[in-house]
Each structure stands twice: as C-alpha cells, then as structure tokens.
Amino acid sequence: MINKDLVIIGGGPAGLSAAKLAAESGLSSLIVERDFKLGGQLVKQTHMFFGSEKQYAKTRGIDIAKILVDDVLKYPEMVEVMTDTTVVGLYEDKVITLLHNDEYIKVQSKAIIIATGASEKVLAFPNNDLPGIYGAGAVQTLMNVNGVLPGNDVVMVGSGNIGLIVSYQLIQAGVNVKCVIEASSSIGGYKVHASKLKRLGVDILTSHSVKRANGTEALESIVISKLDNNWDYIEGTEKTIEVDSLCISVGLSPLSSLLSMIGVDMKYVSSLGGLVPYIDSHHETSVKDVYVAGDVCGVEEASSAIVEGYLTGLIVASSLGFKHENYDELYRDFKAQLENLRSGPFGEKTREGLQEIARDHDVK
Amino acid sequence: MSKKDTIICRCEDVTLEDVEAIMNEGYTSFEEIKRILRVGMGPCQGNTCGQLLQREISKFLKVPLNEVETHKVRPLITGVKLKSIVEATKDES
Numbered sequence: 001m002i003n004k005d006l007v008i009i010g011g012g013p014a015g016l017s018a019a020k021l022a023a024e025s026g027l028s029s030l031i032v033e034r035d036f037k038l039g040g041q042l043v044k045q046t047h048m049f050f051g052s053e054k055q056y057a058k059t060r061g062i063d064i065a066k067i068l069v070d071d072v073l074k075y076p077e078m079v080e081v082m083t084d085t086t087v088v089g090l091y092e093d094k095v096i097t098l099l100h101n102d103e104y105i106k107v108q109s110k111a112i113i114i115a116t117g118a119s120e121k122v123l124a125f126p127n128n129d130l131p132g133i134y135g136a137g138a139v140q141t142l143m144n145v146n147g148v149l150p151g152n153d154v155v156m157v158g159s160g161n162i163g164l165i166v167s168y169q170l171i172q173a174g175v176n177v178k179c180v181i182e183a184s185s186s187i188g189g190y191k192v193h194a195s196k197l198k199r200l201g202v203d204i205l206t207s208h209s210v211k212r213a214n215g216t217e218a219l220e221s222i223v224i225s226k227l228d229n230n231w232d233y234i235e236g237t238e239k240t241i242e243v244d245s246l247c248i249s250v251g252l253s254p255l256s257s258l259l260s261m262i263g264v265d266m267k268y269v270s271s272l273g274g275l276v277p278y279i280d281s282h283h284e285t286s287v288k289d290v291y292v293a294g295d296v297c298g299v300e301e302a303s304s305a306i307v308e309g310y311l312t313g314l315i316v317a318s319s320l321g322f323k324h325e326n327y328d329e330l331y332r333d334f335k336a337q338l339e340n341l342r343s344g345p346f347g348e349k350t351r352e353g354l355q356e357i358a359r360d361h362d363v364k
Numbered sequence: 365m366s367k368k369d370t371i372i373c374r375c376e377d378v379t380l381e382d383v384e385a386i387m388n389e390g391y392t393s394f395e396e397i398k399r400i401l402r403v404g405m406g407p408c409q410g411n412t413c414g415q416l417l418q419r420e421i422s423k424f425l426k427v428p429l430n431e432v433e434t435h436k437v438r439p440l441i442t443g444v445k446l447k448s449i450v451e452a453t454k455d456e457s
Contacts, residue, residue, distance in 0.1 A: 001456075089439030097439065104448040119411045124380060124420070126369040212366075253415055260437035268430040274415060275434060 002107045010115035012040020014294025016068040017309025023075035025317035025324040030080045039065030044144040055303035090258045111289040118252035118295035126212040132219030136166045136249030151245030156180040163249035164193035181208040252299045271353035273299035280359040283312045373413035375406020394435045
C-alpha cells in the first residue's frame with residue numbers, strides 16, 4: 001500500500017489547477033490520469049476562449065493545457081503524475097485502486113479530489129449504432145488530436161457551443177457540413193459562434209431532430225423531422241439527407257461513477273447535466289475528505305473548471321494543515337471569479353442548479 | 365419506428381425492443397433491468413446507456429426524469445486480471 005496526502009483523480013483543467021494550488025500551499029499530491037497525457041479535453045480545443053484574462057481568455061484551449069501542465073511541472077518534488085493509469089476502485093476508507101500496464105496498485109490517501117469531468121450524451125434512434133455516427137467531442141479528438149477526418153458530408157445534431165464550434169472546425173478541415181439541427185426552438189450556444197456558421201451558409205434548423213439513420217455497412221443517410229412543442233415528431237415533415245457522418249452534440253453528463261461507488265449523496269439536476277453530488281461551499285461531498293471540482297459537480301465551461309480546481313486545491317491543503325500564506329485573499333478571489341463566470345443569462349441555469357445541490361444551506 | 369434497430373446499450377447489444385419487453389413484464393427499475401439484460405455492465409459501465417435507459421423508464425412510467433434512479437456502480441470499474449490483484453497483494457499479511 002502506498003500512502004499519500006492527496007490524490008487527484010483526473011488530470012484535466014480542474015485536477016491540474018487543484019494540484020497547483022495544493023503545491024503552492026505546501027501539500028504534495030498524486031495526479032492519476034487515464035489518458036496518455038495530461039490536459040483533459042483542453043488538448044483538442046484549438047479555438048480561443050472567452051471570459052476574462054484570469055482564465056486565459058483569447059488563448060487557445062490547447063495552449064491553456066500547456067500552461068496548466070507547466071504550472072504543475074514546476075513542482076516536481078510536490079506533484080507526482082501517473083498517466084495511462086485508471087482508477088478501478090474507490091472505497092469509503094479512501095483506499096484507491098489503480099491499474100497501470102496490468103499492474104494493480106493500492107493507494108491510501110488522506111484526502112481525495114475527484115475531477116473526472118463529464119462524458120458525451122447520445123441519442124436513441126433506429127440504426128444509431130451504424131459506423132459514421134459519432135459524438136461531437138469524439139470527432140474533435142479525431143480531427144484535432146489524431147489528424148483524421150470523420151468523413152466528407154456531416155450533419156451536426158445540437159447547437160450548443162460544442163456543436164457550433166466543432167461544425168466550424170469541420171468546415172476549416174474541408175468537410176461539408178450540410179446543416180446543424182437543434183431540437184429546442186432556439187439556438188443553444190453563443191450567437192457569435194452561430195453567426196460564423198450562418199455566414200458560411202450553414203443552416204441551423206431549430207425544432208428539428210434526427211428520426212432515423214439509414215445504411216447497410218455504414219451510415220448513408222439520415223431522416224430528420226420537425227418537432228412540435230412537446231418535442232414529438234410532426235408527421236409529414238420528414239426529410240432525407242445524404243451523409244456519411246453524423247455528429248451528436250446533445251450535452252454532457254458528469255462522470256459520477258466513482259462517487260456512486262463510495263455512496264456519496266447525489267441528486268439528478270438536469271441543468272447541471274445529470275447526476276451530481278451534494279457539496280458544501282468547500283466542494284466537500286457527503287463523504288468526509290472527498291472533494292469534487294470541475295464538470296463532475298456540474299457541467300460548465302473549462303474556465304469554471306480551472307477556477308474550481310484552484311479553489312478546491314487551496315481548501316483541501318488548508319484542511320490538511322497546509323494553509324496558503326495568501327489563503328484569505330485567494331479564497332475571495334476564486335469565489336469572485338466563479339461568481340463572475342456564472343453571472344449573466346448563460347449562467348442562470350448553473351446558478352439555479354448549484355442551489356439544488358448545496359449542502360447545509362450552503363452555496364458552492 | 366423499428367425498435368429492434370435502436371440500440372440502448374452498445375456494450376451489451378441491448379435494443380429498445382428488449383427494454384420495452386422487459387418493462388411490459390413489470391421490471392421497471394434500473395437495477396432490475398440491469399440484472400436481466402446486463403445494461404450498464406459492459407466496458408462503459410453505464411456512462412453511455414445510463415441516461416438513455418433512464419429516459420426510457422421515465423417515459424414508460426410517466427414520471428419525471430429526475431425521479432428515475434440510476435444504478436449503483438461498484439468496483440472494479442474496468443477488467444482487471446486476477447493475476448494482477450494477486451501479485452499486488454501477495455506481500456500483505
């Protein structure tokens with residue numbers, strides 16, 4: 001058994017930021033990452049971020065990943081990193097079991113930060129298992145990390161920011177994006193992204209969904225249909241579109257499996273993406289010394305995950321006796337940044353969702 | 365609509381037709397359906413099919429999505445060779 005003060009599960013924006021603030025406070029940590037490299041989903045985000053400079057606005061996602069990784073590599077004695085390593089078990093006494101190259105490793109930790117992020121949602125329609133049907137995030141990985149095009153003719157399902165940005169990146173890569181369809185009566189993402197697509201001649205069809213896919217060996221065409229106010233298909237509005245790829249971008253769902261394993265109190269909150277843990281203002285779950293940061297406690301932008309990581313790292317270090325010299329100042333700053341990121345109309349659902357999972361009448 | 369071509373659980377190849385048939389027999393909780401059809405017991409451990417099955421149960425029982433309980437996840441989350449576990453624990457008393 002290996003003993004650690006802090007294990008951080010997930011080496012994406014939240015996990016890396018938590019490790020940085022823990023190290024700055026004097027607390028060592030171990031980051032466990034399933035992928036071959038650190039950075040999480042930032043490594044495929046070639047677009048520039050919005051927001052304020054504190055969260056690296058006007059910087060490309062892939063470059064933010066480099067900054068966050070370099071930040072923790074500055075502390076080689078404090079931050080240990082295990083990549084290509086999967087957490088296979090989590091137990092209430094804070095024992096974590098890891099698998100790395102067929103080696104099974106047991107770790108006892110004093111505190112744990114779960115920063116596992118989220119996974120893509122899918123849709124149920126006939127022939128939804130045909131080759132050529134992808135999650136939009138998967139397509140982004142394929143194109144921007146592996147340099148492989150998904151196909152020639154694509155329809156995007158979902159007009160949230162991921163759907164809009166990936167559609168634009170598909171066009172940049174030379175793929176014909178036939179249209180974007182959206183089940184809701186309005187476009188989900190930022191207008192600036194939607195306008196870019198419109199200017200390139202891509203239609204965004206609201207109140208539309210995919211009814212079925214056709215093909216024998218692989219995807220050949222899809223049938224789309226208009227939806228009524230109850231989101232039911234309207235008969236007679238079907239249209240067949242020839243495509244070899246379909247991208248599904250209908251939202252993300254928090255990766256809460258590890259939380260379920262140790263019986264953390266959770267609630268289904270649709271505005272946060274699905275099943276999320278109840279947390280207090282310190283991001284601690286109902287299981288003592290088990291904390292969460294990032295999309296696992298509510299799907300938001302990467303900028304929020306970064307700040308939540310900083311905040312949680314700062315708090316956990318302090319709870320283990322390593323109080324940062326500027327604790328009060330940083331605590332106030334991170335809380336203010338989060339409040340700022342969640343202000344305005346786009347943050348409304350997040351604000352309401354977080355009220356629902358607040359423990360002890362405490363707000364995140 | 366061809367429900368036998370609509371896949372709910374990719375890992376275990378479970379269709380919407382399979383799920384509706386079992387719900388019509390009276391098995392309407394996630395845990396029951398999981399035990400009978402193995403939904404959520406494959407490599408993805410319910411990360412993909414979980415929300416799809418939850419939605420189908422919600423539609424069938426006519427209850428809001430947030431009232432449909434999903435399944436309990438248990439270790440180990442992915443396949444681990446017994447040899448690996450034995451080698452890691454042989455020095456323990």
